[in-house]
Amino acid sequence: MKVIAEISRWAIPLLLLLIPVLAYLRKVPVYESFVAGAEEGFKTGVRILPFLIGMLVSIRVFVDSGALEMVSHWLQPLFAFLGLDPNFASIIPLAIMRPLSGSGALGVATQLINQHGPDSFIGRLASTLQGSTDTTFFVLTVYFGSVGIKKYRYALKLGLLADIVGLIVSVWIVTKVFY
């Protein structure tokens, strides 16, 4: 684990050093090429702006309304009735949130970890969930939007399938490893 952490610490500085130096040795006009490439960054940023705003507004209004807490509140008796840990219901908002918004999910996960303790079942499960699946819905709308794709075909279903698998496997592996 130490090695991996070191790699991620060194990766960016080394790339920043090696690419320009090696490119220079290969007779690339480094500064001019860098600037030419950087110009694309601005265009892309402006192009994805409307998609970002559209998604963020809808997600934020949904999250701030407290709808997720309501769902989890309703589910608690159901989970207890099924003989499961009623605390388990508190993971549902995170599972719904994860594909929608990265920062939103991080907020929910942080709250769960602080409330139940980082080394509790819920804490470990929330950590694993947060670390694994990505913000499918958000990535799809922004990435497709940036190149003008309007018909996603089966992309969303595929992404959400991966998220559901991630959720199920997370519950299974956390139970298996820690309990």
Add this chain to the structure above:
Amino acid sequence: MVNLIWLLMLATGIIVSALNGHIESVTASAMKAAELGVEVAIELIGVMSLWLGLMRLAEEAGFIRGLARLFGPAVRRLFPSLKPDSPALGAIIMNLSANILGLGNAATPFGLKAMQELQKENPTPDVASPAMITFLALNTSCITIIPATIIGVRLKANSVNPTEIIGTTIVATGCAMTVAIIADYLIRRRRRS
């Protein structure tokens, strides 16, 4: 489907806020989110310019082609519709590497760049190509080796062992990615026949 989800989130949010008696929070949330969108985009412009500038250097020095040649054979099997020397492959490999290493803000520029390259080979400009869908499935389910942010949260919450969830995260992402790759392959095969 996206239209419906977008509308559902917005409408549910407003109705629930009204039922909970804090309808005024909708206004604040919507305005704040719109502002945040601009902030995120501006930040992204900075990071994107940096990485795309660096990527141009790497391209002109021939490194991206070298990278594509090195990892290409494996990645190309997932993208049978792409030309064997497609420039999209280099960007896809860079994006996936950044994702695996948990370098989130380097991953996005390479990902958007990959989409632009994929769009150049897309015969139907407003419909997602199979290669794009494969790429996004990989991107969103990609194995994460270092979930750095959540380790930080655990550390702050006084966890006895903040990094103990690395193993479970790798297993969860590994399974999700495998299922995504297989499902994508099956869908593509069925659509072709």
